[in-house]
Amino acid sequence: xxxxxxxxxxxxxxxxxxxxxxxxxxxxxxxxxxxxxxxxxxxxxxxxxxxxxxxxxxxxxxxxxxxxxxxxxxxxxxxxxxxxxxxxxxxxxxxxxxxxxxxxxxxxxxxxxxxxxxxxxxxxxxxxxxxxxxxxxxxxxxxxxxxxxxxxxxxxxxxxxxxxxxxxxxxxxxxxxxxxxxxxxxxxxxxxxxxxxxxxxxxxxxxxxxxxxxxxxxxxxxxxxxxxxxxxxxxxxxxxxxxxxxxxxxxxxxxxxxxxxxxxxxxxxxxxxxxxxxxxxxxxxxxxxxxxxxxxxxxxxxxxxxxxxxxxxxxxxxxxxxxxxxxxxxxxxxxxxxxxxxxxxxxxxxxxxxxxxxxxxxxxxxxxxxxxxxxxxxxxxxxxxxxxxxxxxxxxxxxxxxxxxxxxxxxxxxxxxxxxxxxxxxxxxxxxxxxxxxxxxxxxxxxxxxxxxxxxxxxxxxxxxxxxxxxxxxxxxxxxxxxxxxxxxxxxxxxxxxxxxxxxxxxxxxxxxxxxxxxxxxxxxxxxxxxxxxxxxxxxxxxxxxxxxxxxxxxxxxxxxxxxxxxxxxxxxxxxxxxxxxxxxxxxxxxxxxxxxxxxxxxxxxxxxxxxxxxxxxxxxxxxxxxxxxxxxxxxxxxxxxxxxxxxxxxxxxxxxxxxxxxxxxxxxxxxxxxxxxxxxxxxxxxxxxxxxxxxxxxxxxxxxxxxxxxxxxxxxxxxxxxxxxxxxxxxxxxxxxxxxxxxxxxxxxxxxxxxxxxxxxxxxxxxxxxxxxxxxxxxxxxxxxxxxxxxxxxxxxxxxxxxxxxxxxxxxxxxxxxxxxxxxxxxxxxxxxxxxxxxxxxxxxxxxxxxxxxxxxxxxxxxxxxxxxxxxxxxxxxxxxxxxxxxxxxxxxxxxxxxxxxxxxxxxxxxxxxxxxxxxxxxxxxxxxxxxxxxxxxxxxxxxxxxxxxxxx
Numbered sequence: 001x002x003x004x005x006x007x008x009x010x011x012x013x014x015x016x017x018x019x020x021x022x023x024x025x026x027x028x029x030x031x032x033x034x035x036x037x038x039x040x041x042x043x044x045x046x047x048x049x050x051x052x053x054x055x056x057x058x059x060x061x062x063x064x065x066x067x068x069x070x071x072x073x074x075x076x077x078x079x080x081x082x083x084x085x086x087x088x089x090x091x092x093x094x095x096x097x098x099x100x101x102x103x104x105x106x107x108x109x110x111x112x113x114x115x116x117x118x119x120x121x122x123x124x125x126x127x128x129x130x131x132x133x134x135x136x137x138x139x140x141x142x143x144x145x146x147x148x149x150x151x152x153x154x155x156x157x158x159x160x161x162x163x164x165x166x167x168x169x170x171x172x173x174x175x176x177x178x179x180x181x182x183x184x185x186x187x188x189x190x191x192x193x194x195x196x197x198x199x200x201x202x203x204x205x206x207x208x209x210x211x212x213x214x215x216x217x218x219x220x221x222x223x224x225x226x227x228x229x230x231x232x233x234x235x236x237x238x239x240x241x242x243x244x245x246x247x248x249x250x251x252x253x254x255x256x257x258x259x260x261x262x263x264x265x266x267x268x269x270x271x272x273x274x275x276x277x278x279x280x281x282x283x284x285x286x287x288x289x290x291x292x293x294x295x296x297x298x299x300x301x302x303x304x305x306x307x308x309x310x311x312x313x314x315x316x317x318x319x320x321x322x323x324x325x326x327x328x329x330x331x332x333x334x335x336x337x338x339x340x341x342x343x344x345x346x347x348x349x350x351x352x353x354x355x356x357x358x359x360x361x362x363x364x365x366x367x368x369x370x371x372x373x374x375x376x377x378x379x380x381x382x383x384x385x386x387x388x389x390x391x392x393x394x395x396x397x398x399x400x401x402x403x404x405x406x407x408x409x410x411x412x413x414x415x416x417x418x419x420x421x422x423x424x425x426x427x428x429x430x431x432x433x434x435x436x437x438x439x440x441x442x443x444x445x446x447x448x449x450x451x452x453x454x455x456x457x458x459x460x461x462x463x464x465x466x467x468x469x470x471x472x473x474x475x476x477x478x479x480x481x482x483x484x485x486x487x488x489x490x491x492x493x494x495x496x497x498x499x500x501x502x503x504x505x506x507x508x509x510x511x512x513x514x515x516x517x518x519x520x521x522x523x524x525x526x527x528x529x530x531x532x533x534x535x536x537x538x539x540x541x542x543x544x545x546x547x548x549x550x551x552x553x554x555x556x557x558x559x560x561x562x563x564x565x566x567x568x569x570x571x572x573x574x575x576x577x578x579x580x581x582x583x584x585x586x587x588x589x590x591x592x593x594x595x596x597x598x599x600x601x602x603x604x605x606x607x608x609x610x611x612x613x614x615x616x617x618x619x620x621x622x623x624x625x626x627x628x629x630x631x632x633x634x635x636x637x638x639x640x641x642x643x644x645x646x647x648x649x650x651x652x653x654x655x656x657x658x659x660x661x662x663x664x665x666x667x668x669x670x671x672x673x674x675x676x677x678x679x680x681x682x683x684x685x686x687x688x689x690x691x692x693x694x695x696x697x698x699x700x701x702x703x704x705x706x707x708x709x710x711x712x713x714x715x716x717x718x719x720x721x722x723x724x725x726x727x728x729x730x731x732x733x734x735x736x737x738x739x740x741x742x743x744x745x746x747x748x749x750x751x752x753x754x755x756x757x758x759x760x761x762x763x764x765x766x767x768x769x770x771x772x773x774x775x776x777x778x779x780x781x782x783x784x785x786x787x788x789x790x791x792x793x794x795x796x797x798x799x800x801x802x803x804x805x806x807x808x809x810x811x812x813x814x815x816x817x818x819x820x821x822x823x824x825x826x827x828x829x830x831x832x833x834x835x836x837x838x839x840x841x842x843x844x845x846x847x848x849x850x851x852x853x854x855x856x857x858x859x860x861x862x863x864x865x866x867x868x869x870x871x872x873x874x875x876x877x878x879x880x881x882x883x884x885x886x887x888x889x890x891x892x893x894x895x896x897x898x899x900x901x902x903x904x905x906x907x908x909x910x911x912x913x914x915x916x917x918x919x920x921x922x923x924x925x926x927x928x929x930x931x932x933x934x935x936x937x938x939x940x941x942x943x944x945x946x947x948x949x950x951x952x953x954x
Contacts, residue, residue, distance in 0.1 A: 026082060030073045031346040037065050038343045042384075045432070046425050046448035048439075055436055056328040059335025066342040083345075090341030091334055095148075095193040095429070097287035099330060102149040104294025105273065107324030108301060109153075112266045119157050127167065127237035128230060134158065134176045135226045139184025139218070144277055146286075147185035147192050147430040151177055152326070155437035166240030170438070172233035174446050175454060178434045179229070179422045183221045183462070185430075186418040187214050190280040192430075194387045194417050201391075202410040207281050213411050215482030217466035221419065224465070228458040265304045272296050294321075329433060336429075349381060349390075356380075361397060365405035365472040368608045369615075371412065375467045378413055379420040383427040387417040408471040415466045422459040425451045468608060475687055523641040524648060526705030527634065530592065531655040533702055534630050536663030536695035537599040538623065539606065545764050545779040546607060546686070553610055557765050557896050564761065564892040566617055570624035572885040578628050579878025583717045583871065588633045588640075589703045595629035598622035600696035607689040628881070630699075635860055636874050637706060640716025649860050650798020657787040657794060657853065659695075664783040666691045718864070718873030736870035737879075744925050745862050746883040748809065751918035752855060753887035755911045756816045758895035759823060760786070760848065766827070766904050782845050789849015790856065797857035805858055805865070805929055809922045812854040817915030819847035824908035859884070865928035 041062035048055050067085045074082045122137065124130050134154075142150040154177050162170045185191030189199035189210050199205050230237070276293040280286055302317040343349065356377050360370035381390045391413070398409055421428025425435065425448040438446045468474055539546070544564075547555040555563075582591060602623040609615060634652070642648035670688040760782060767778040797808055823844045859880055867876035891911065898907040 025080075026070075026346060027073055027077065027080070030070055030082065031348065033069050034066050034342055034346050035348060037062055037069065038339060041339055042426060049444065049447060054328070054439075055432060056331040056335065059332050059339060061335075063335040063338035063342070066339055070342065085338065085342050085345070087338055091337045092193075094196070094285075094287045096330060096333055098146070098193065098290050099148055099152075099333065100325065101287065101290025101292075101294040102146065103152065103325050104321055105145075105276070105290065105297060106149060106153050107321065108269055108294075108297040109273065111301065112269050119161060122157070123161055123164075125165075125239065127165075127172075127239050128234075130161070130165075131172055131176055131229060131233075131237060132226060134173055135180040135222065135229070138177050138180035139187075139222050142181035142185040142430075143187040143191050146190065147181040147428070148433055150181040150185075151430045151433040152329075152437065154181075155434050156441060159438060159441040159443065164241070168238040168240065169233070169236040169445075170443055171445060171450060172229060172236055174434055174438055174443070175233070175451070176226075176229055178428075178431045178451075179225050179455060179458075180222060181430050182421045182428050183218060183225055183419060186415055187211055187218045188280075190277075190286055192418055192428075193286075194391050195414050196286050197391050198410050198414045202407055205407055205410060209407075210411065210414075213408075213470055214415065215486070217415060217469045219482055219485050220469070221462040221466060224462055225422075225458055228454070232454050261304055261307055265300065268300050269297060272300070326437075329436060332432060332436065333429065349384065362400075363405075364398075364401060364409050368468075368473050369612070371409075371473055372464070372467060372609070374409075375412060375416045375463065378416045379423065379463060382417045382420040383424045387421065387428070390417060405472055412467055412470050412472075415470060416463055419459065419463050419466060422455045422462075423452070424448060424455075464604070468604065473608065521643075523706050523710050524651065526702065527638050527641065527648060528651050528655040529702050529705060530634055530637075530699060531652040532659035533695050533699040534592075534596070534634065535656040535659035536692050537596060537603075537630070537699065538627060539603055539689070539692060543606060544761055546689075547610055547616070548765060548769070555613075557899050559613065560761070560765065560896065562896075563616055563620060564896075565889050567620040567624050567627075568885045568889040568892065570621055571627055572882045572889065574624055574628045575632075575878040575882035575885060576875060577878075578625075579632055579872075579875040582629075582632045582636050582874035582878075586708075586713050588637050588711070588716070589706065589708065591629055591633040592637075592703060593700045595626040595633070596696045596699040599626035599630070600693055602626065603689055603692045603696070607686045628878075631881070632874050632878060635863075635877060636716045637711060639718070639864065639873055640711040640713055641706060645864065646801050646861060647798055649857055650794050650801075653794035653797075653853065653856050654791055656856070657791040660787040661784050661791070663691050663695060664779075664781075664787070668781070714871075716873070717871045718867045718876070719869065719871045737867060737872055737876055739866065741926055741928055742866045742876070742879075744921070745866060745928065746880060748813070748918060748922055748925065749859060749880045749883040750887040751914055751921060752813060752816060752851075753884045754891045755820060755887075755915035755918060756848075756851065756855075757888040757891040759820060759844075759908065759911060761892065762895055762899055762904055762907055763823065763844065765899070785842060785845035786848040786852065789846050790853030791849075793850050793853025794857055797854050801857060801861055802929075804927060805862055806922070806925060806927050808854050808858055809925065810919065812851045812858065813915060813919040813922045815847050815851035815854075817912050817919055819844060819851065820908050820912035820915055822847065824905045824912065827905045827908060862928045 041058060044051055044053075044058045044062075045055055048058060051058065053061065067087065070082070070085045074084050118137070122130060122133050124133070138150055138154060141154070145153075155174065158173045158177060159170060161167075162173060167173070182192075186195065189195045189205070189207055195210075199207075199210065272293050276289050279289040298317055298321050301320070305317070357374060360366065360373055364370055364374045378390060378394075394413060398406060398413075401409055418428075421431065425431050431451070435446050544555075544560050547553075547560060547563075582588060585591060599622070602619045606616060606619045606623075635649075638648050638652060639645055667688040670691065764779050764782060771778065801808060826844065860877065863877035863880050864873060867873045870876070891914075894910060895907040898910055
């Protein structure tokens, strides 16, 4: 008796009941047993090769298990009256009827021969071109005929093309069909079942309104997905028979009457399909319209057979139509509906949803963080219990949201629920259709492991970008950019041959002109371009201006100083470590790509979610990785690929400063055009940050310009290589770095940045307080003036650095001192009495350009000098940049404290004192250049002054 009571208490106790959210009264045995059944079924549907049942039977078998478990609980404890599974109530007839009707439509479209022309359109000897064509066609077709239909139609066609061309692997093309159709289907409310469901329950959501909001995210998502497919599968994109002759059907001579009937039949089928699409556009039920279209086509073909005399062939139209239905896919859907419905009855998914969402459930559109958090929950649950049940679960929650934001939240939900289908094999029914159709054609490699290895990162990135572009976070004018992109693509397609020839001629002409005028190689041009794009990756002083002037949370100078200090501490710690990594690693281009990805993450999150100080602190880590890794890897590539290192370093700095000027102008333009209003004040909109985010992507795209086999990796690490490619090193290893010259250069880097780093930050922070509506514009102007000066100073440094480094070091240290004194004077005698901060920009930032431009070139050259023949160039540069970063830490902290307590003028004067100390120390610095005769080319006055000071100390 005791055992029976314990059993009843453990397995028959009543769970929480919430009928509004679909949670039934069930015992723990049914709840946790159903969960176990679902987990096992989920695993087998992902990896069906471990059990020879096939996906349709797996779904039906485990659905029957879930129903049997509920029936067992109902019979075992009749007094509790536990409910059984309502099988017919769980099956959603809409997608089943939609698929059935679209299978009929597909059969009659195939009967017209249209897919033969589609196959000819896709067929090409270039696997890359075929991949791109397939991505575009899948996306466009799925927006009109749903993603399930697209996958059903294109998968056999793709398998046939791959067999004909002898493709090394069919996986890239199958992945293109599955992922691109999911992304494209999010464009319209008829693209997939969950969009149609959302359109039916969301108030005020029309076909064109939904399409307008989705246009830009879909275009960008499709582009990123196509690039990711090519990058991941590029080694598998090989055709063993690229020149195989096209296989065409033998045309049978038909009587004139039959030709006319065939033409009429084709026109009739096209008219019915067009009417079906128009019916969907007018928000008619998708399943009813599809069934009506399929039935009409069945009748039309029967009439054609009667007219041509084929009615006596023995078979009927019923046999043709029903023979075209793939019943295994319908069984798969039915089994999934029952299994998922039984799992939803337990209440576990709903509790997981509400528990994770937390306080954001009251107003999902309250801020970017809540919307991103909500999107993450939808993405997770869409892959656990499928997207249609998730939409049904969300309906009670979204009914409580503010009326003005309900439509935009549903739009975001539609995007996330659809694109998240690319995360795992079970995330979308379209994926299962592709897998099942490919398996029917003999392809067994399209399984969940291969799918998720590719799709994980691209899906997360594309989903996040779409959420940031869609309302309520994104701009209302995004559809204009989308229409411009569509127009551009149409023009490229219409003038394909012309643009191809023009592009090739332009690239060749540019390369010849650059070689003729500057004598630059492809690698030199690539390094300048990489420096150009990398210069715009980081937010820099714009971050301080945005955090000071944004409408969500205002940061004071002390908090900004803490953020800068955190960033610089991490940079200082990482510099030597990542320097060793760059020296040891030959995949330096991948290191640049990794740093660019970190910059993209920090820019997106730091600007759009500024409410939380702890989040801004955490984002300083990827920012520091990007600040450290990208310059180290680029300078190492420069040392290994450039014939004239000094000239190339100067050119890289020219590209860097030119990129900063142009990106600053672009950010200022966006900040001026796109404005927000808060509390009666005009404040900046966050969309100026699209410039650094675009720069991150362009840096990655430009990496192949620098060919890896053109880089001498021995020389890139600081080793001299003879003509016989034998390495000669007298002081090989880090021990060769520890010289007095190395420590003096480190001390100078520390003192120079101690004096220089905080000057622009203080200037921008003071201007942000006085003119908050012009904070970004002021920062952009300061950057433009400074970097124009840096551009000129970099050219001068490149010309004069080989005549000796020391005179330029003296000039840089003296200039940073004069700049600090001049800024303090203008603050006391102009800005504080009420003058405009704009007038202090020109003299102060011009001097900033001179000193920073000289030091940017000198630091890299001095790192090469002190690390020569050690194999530790990046380590030496990392140590110098670490000292540079430590100087920035002290500069930010001291200047922030002094500015808060004593004012900006006192902070500038203290930085001037540090600059004078750096100038005095530079008088005692030995020449780092190892060329004989370098000393004789120095400025006589500076040499005599330096020798006098050193003699006096001795």
